[in-house]
Every structure is written in C-alpha cells, then in structure tokens.
Amino acid sequence: MVFEYILKKNNIDPKTDLSIDQSIDFGSTAAAFSGGQGDFTIEFEPHATALEAKxxxxxxxxxxxxxxxxxxxxxxxxxxxxxxxxxxxxxxxNALQKGMDYVNSHTPEEIAKSIAPQFKETDLDTITAIVTRYYDQDTWKDNLIFEEDSFTLLQNILDEAGELSERVPYDTLVNTQFAKEAAK
Structure with a gap:
C-alpha cells in the first residue's frame, strides 16, 4: 500500500503503468527476485542488504x-x-523511549554491536550496514509521539488502497500521554 501510494504521488498509476505481482509469499520475494522474477522488489531488512551482498x-x-x-x-x-x-x-x-534515545545518541557501529545478539543469524557487518542505512535515512524519530500528521498519512494510504471504510478522528483513537511523559 505504501509503495502504491508513493507511485501515485509521483504520477505513476500502479494499475496501468506497471505490473505488481502480489502472489509471491512475502518471505519469498527476495528469492524470487534473485531467481529472475521481476525488475524490482520491495524488501525489508535483512533481505535488501542480502540481495546487495550477493x-x-x-x-x-x-x-x-x-x-x-x-x-x-x-x-x-x-x-x-x-x-x-x-x-x-x-x-x-519509558523503556521504548530509552531505546530511541540510545539510537539517537550512538553511532551505527555501536547500535549494531548492541543489537547483534538479537540477530544471531546475521553477521555484524550486515547488521552495521542495515543500521547505517536507517541512520542515514533518518529513520528514527527522537520520540514515540504518534503525531497527527502521521496518523493522517496512514489513513490516506489506507483510503487510497481501498482498505479504509471510514476515517477516525485522531483524538478518538490515539493516546499520546505516555509517549509525551516518556519524552520529558
């Protein structure tokens, strides 16, 4: 849905300007791409970095x-x-905010080293490459506050994908009191 939303923002119609194959199991898309299926693939990490490494x-x-x-x-x-x-x-x-504080105050190398035990199947160099990519992209906010702009964007994406039957007011669904307190 996010991919199609971005395509539309760039005046590309995902239904007529290209062919998107959604029949491949999400966990198998990198292997399908490596095997010659498609010109592009959308991957989460560590699959994106693994495709580059290979x-x-x-x-x-x-x-x-x-x-x-x-x-x-x-x-x-x-x-x-x-x-x-x-x-x-x-x-x-508060614990999650401590994690955000950590990633925003440490180098990608330090972050990679600290999280490596959670990703035993992935070598440290790959973890470092992934963290560096996220770091360079400014992936991590400095707090956990779910902003109204992000909520609106999410609803826009869901709406354009035909997955949202009605919009919900931000104040009805989102509670930021704990995140605001943690950010202090």
Whole structure:
C-alpha cells in the first residue's frame, strides 16, 4: 500500500503503468527476485542488504523515506487496560523511549554491536550496514509521539488502497500521554 501510494504521488498509476505481482509469499520475494522474477522488489531488512551482498540487486529507494513518517509500529490497548494499568504502560513506554534515545545518541557501529545478539543469524557487518542505512535515512524519530500528521498519512494510504471504510478522528483513537511523559 505504501509503495502504491508513493507511485501515485509521483504520477505513476500502479494499475496501468506497471505490473505488481502480489502472489509471491512475502518471505519469498527476495528469492524470487534473485531467481529472475521481476525488475524490482520491495524488501525489508535483512533481505535488501542480502540481495546487495550477493550482487543480485541494489537498494535504489526507501519507501519509509519517500512516504514520510508512516507509523509502522504502534501499540494498542483497550481503554479498560489503559485505565487500570497506567503505570505498566508508562514503564513500557519509558523503556521504548530509552531505546530511541540510545539510537539517537550512538553511532551505527555501536547500535549494531548492541543489537547483534538479537540477530544471531546475521553477521555484524550486515547488521552495521542495515543500521547505517536507517541512520542515514533518518529513520528514527527522537520520540514515540504518534503525531497527527502521521496518523493522517496512514489513513490516506489506507483510503487510497481501498482498505479504509471510514476515517477516525485522531483524538478518538490515539493516546499520546505516555509517549509525551516518556519524552520529558
């Protein structure tokens, strides 16, 4: 959906100007591309860097950079849970903010070294290349506050893809109190 949104922003009609094959299992798209299917592929890491390392492709653009801040990761809770457990939610959000503070105050090499144990199947050089790419793209915000502009962008993307039956007001669905407190 994000890819099609970016295409439309650049006056390319995804239905008539190109052919998008969505029949390939998401986990198999890099292998299909390496095997000769398609001229382009959309990959998450570490698959994009692996394609480059094998000489099978090159990263030519970032959907995240070209789309704007799309909230790829958001946490949801029932209102009853929020009301009953604000201290747990604040502690959780504070911990996530510490992670944001870390990535915004350390080099890609330091970040890669600290997260490497979580990615045992990926060598340190690859992790460093991935983190450097994200670092250079300004992927990480400095806080966790889910801004209204990002919420509107997400709804625009969903709407243009035909996946949104109605828009929801930002204030109805988004609670930023824990992120704002953590950012202090």
């Amino acid at each position: 000489g099978d492709g090159y990263v030519v653009a970032s959907l995240g950079k070209d789309s704007g801040y799309v909230p790829y990761t958001a946490f949801s809770a029932k209102k009853s849970y929020i009301d009953a457990n604000p201290e747990i939610l604040q502690s959780f959000t």
